[in-house]
Each structure stands twice: as structure tokens, then as C-alpha cells.
Amino acid sequence: MNAESQNKKKEYAADISSIKEARIRIRPFIHETPVFSSETINAASGKRLFFKCECFQKGGAFKIRGACNAIYSLDEGEAAKGVVTHSSGNHAAALSLAAKLRGIPAYIVIPENAPKCKVENVIRYGGQIIWSKATIQSRESVAARVMQETGALLIHPYNDGRIISGQGTISLELLEQVPQLDTLIVPISGGGLISGISVAAKAINPAIRIFAAEPKGANDVAMSKAAGKIVTLPETTTIADGLRAFLGDLTWPIVRDLVDDVITVEDTEIIEAMRLCLEILKVVVEPSGAIGLAAVLSDSFKQNPSWKDCNSIGIILSGGNVDLGMLWNSYKK
Ligand SMILES: Cc1ncc(COP(=O)(O)O)c(C=O)c1O
Numbered sequence: 270m271n272a273e274s275q276n277k278k279k280e281y282a283a284d285i286s287s288i289k290e291a292r293i294r295i296r297p298f299i300h301e302t303p304v305f306s307s308e309t310i311n312a313a314s315g316k317r318l319f320f321k322c323e324c325f326q327k328g329g330a331f332k333i334r335g336a337c338n339a340i341y342s343l344d345e346g347e348a349a350k351g352v353v354t355h356s357s358g359n360h361a362a363a364l365s366l367a368a369k370l371r372g373i374p375a376y377i378v379i380p381e382n383a384p385k386c387k388v389e390n391v392i393r394y395g396g397q398i399i400w401s402k403a404t405i406q407s408r409e410s411v412a413a414r415v416m417q418e419t420g421a422l423l424i425h426p427y428n429d430g431r432i433i434s435g436q437g438t439i440s441l442e443l444l445e446q447v448p449q450l451d452t453l454i455v456p457i458s459g460g461g462l463i464s465g466i467s468v469a470a471k472a473i474n475p476a477i478r479i480f481a482a483e484p485k486g487a488n489d490v491a492m493s494k495a496a497g498k499i500v501t502l503p504e505t506t507t508i509a510d511g512l513r514a515f516l517g518d519l520t521w522p523i524v525r526d527l528v529d530d531v532i533t534v535e536d537t538e539i540i541e542a543m544r545l546c547l548e549i550l551k552v553v554v555e556p557s558g559a560i561g562l563a564a565v566l567s568d569s570f571k572q573n574p575s576w577k578d579c580n581s582i583g584i585i586l587s588g589g590n591v592d593l594g595m596l597w598n599s600y601k602k
Pocket of ligand 1: 512
């Protein structure tokens with residue numbers, strides 16, 4: 270490694286040692302998820318595909334890895350006061366579950382318009398709900414008030430080194446399960462998942478190619494990579510409700526340096542990928558979790574200059590928390 274890349278490495282919020290430490294820390298609390306493959310889907314894609322089934326993870330998504338790493342990194346005094354978040358998606362459920370495992374409170378600020386299934390997940394895992402208005406300002410100010418009143422610590426869903434390191438444990442497992450992978454395709458939103466995965470995977474195999482998969486209606490990462498700086502969008506429209514956040518100052522440098530390219534897909538391609546997961550793999554995957562399969566089957570990927578060099582591809586099926594009513598309606602359309 271030359272001096273320049275060594276310096277770059279120092280900037281990152283996670284490295285291979287923090288990810289290995291995370292693996293030891295969270296091992297008692299999470300599942301080592303299986304890897305599935307299907308000859309039918311291989312034939313459709315013309316590649317060998319290996320699906321890392323984080324939809325079978327505790328809480329139904331990879332988020333428990335980062336949440337457990339963050340919560341079990343706290344000292345006794347910090348932990349006793351509890352944790353808080355104002356994200357209402359899979360991170361909220363994972364933080365609730367991880368806090369319950371450690372026996373500490375989790376305060377979850379949820380906007381009054383949040384989908385019912387997300388609220389139910391938080392309740393199921395023992396999070397204490399505090400309602401806010403739908404705006405980000407209201408969510409942030411309610412979270413700030415909770416922190417002041419309780420002393421609880423804010424655990425950000427992706428812009429946090431402990432979260433990034435926890436998510437990176439997926440690569441350690443996956444590259445032991447399928448060492449011959451030459452490419453990974455990873456859903457991206459705020460970039461915590463892909464940051465951890467890229468740091469670990471490239472430390473193990475510097476030649477491995479990493480693609481981010483994002484919806485066309487929330488294509489801020491493709492725009493950020495093109496602009497060389499974080500780009501945010503005035504609004505996002507996609508069925509993938511977990512993929513609407515923007516990069517943070519800790520995830521951006523990793524995405525900028527280690528993610529080779531971004532594949533953007535239409536919502537219709539995501540729905541088709543969900544259908545294949547159900548019909549062929551027999552696995553329930555939420556829209557944000559199915560986007561990697563949508564990407565590998567897309568024309569956008571086939572037109573990518575590296576397409577011909579991608580042969581054994583790992584795809585992260587990142588979550589399975591699907592609202593069945595929504596799924597049914599989108600199939601009927
Ligand atoms: C199922 C699922 N996949 C992928 C992501 C993206 O993760 P990140 O924000 O770390 O990029 C999320 C985020 O909420 C998610 O819920």
C-alpha cells in the first residue's frame with residue numbers, strides 16, 4: 270500500500286480490525302445467515318449468484334449487526350441511560366432489539382405518518398415510542414429533548430463508526446462462506462452497509478469489485494459519485510422505503526474511494542426481483558433488500574464496462590420486513 274492510500278485509510282470511520290472486533294462482540298446475539306443460490310436465476314443472469322440472506326437475520330434485517338456493535342460498545346454508565354434514534358425503519362427495530370438484549374431503554378422517535386408495520390416492529394422489540402410530527406426538524410427536536418431529559422445517547426443509523434463496523438461483519442462471513450466471489454452488489458441508502466462491507470471485503474481481497482444498487486427515484490449516490498461530493502435530493506420517490514436517506518460525512522469517503530460503481534434500477538425491476546425471490550428462492554425480501562437482484566438482472570448492469578469480468582457475484586438480500594398489504598397491491602398493478 271502506498272503512502273497516499275495509507276493516509277486515505279486513516280480517514281475512514283472503520284477498518285478491518287474494528288470490523289473483526291465487532292464480529293467477536295456481536296457473535297452471541299446475531300445469526301450467521303445462510304447463502305442461497307439458484308440454477309434458474311443463474312441461467313437468467315448468465316452469472317453465478319450467491320445470495321447472502323440477511324432477511325433471515327434477527328429483526329429481519331442486517332441492521333442488528335450495527336445496533337448490537339454500538340450498544341455493546343457502550344460502557345456501563347453510558348448504557349444505563351439508554352439509546353435514542355429518530356429513524357423509523359429497520360434501524361429503529363434493530364436498536365430496540367439490541368437494547369432489550371442488553372437490558373437498557375431504547376427511545377424511538379417516530380413521525381406520526383410512519384407505516385403501521387414499522388411501528389409494530391418497534392413495539393414488538395420493546396422500544397419506547399415517542400411521537401413527533403412528520404418533518405425532520407420535529408423528529409430531531411423531539412430526539413434532542415429525549416436526550417436532554419434521559420441522558421440517552423443518539424445512535425445514528427449509518428453515520429457512525431460502530432454501526433459501519435457492525436455491518437462490515439457481513440463481508441467476513443460471506444467471504445468465508447464463498448471465498449471465490451469477485452463482485453459484490455449491495456443496496457445503498459445512507460451508506461453504512463456498503464461502507465462496512467467494502468472496507469472488510471477490500472481488506473481481504475483488494476481486487477474484489479463493489480457495486481452499489483440504488484433506485485432511480487433516489488439516485489443521490491450515483492449523482493454524488495459523478496459530482497465528487499455529497500449530493501442530496503429535494504425529494505425521493507421509490508417503493509424501496511429503506512433507501513431514501515443520503516450519504517453522511519463518515520460514509521461518503523468510503524463510498525467515494527471503495528465503491529467501484531453504482532447501478533440504478535426502476536421500481537418495476539425491484540418488484541420483479543421481489544417476485545423472483547419469492548417464487549424461485551422461496552424467500553420473503555423487502556423492496557430495499559431485493560434491489561441487488563434487480564441490479565444484476567438490469568440492462569444498466571449489462572451495459573457496465575466491467576460486466577464481462579463479473580462472474581461470481583455476492584448479492585446482499587439485506588432485509589425481509591415487508592408490508593404484505595403493500596406487496597399484494599404492487600403485484601396487482
Ligand atoms: C433493508 C435495507 N437494506 C439496505 C439499507 C441501506 O442501508 P444504509 O443506510 O446503511 O446504506 C437499509 C436502510 O435502512 C435497509 O433497511
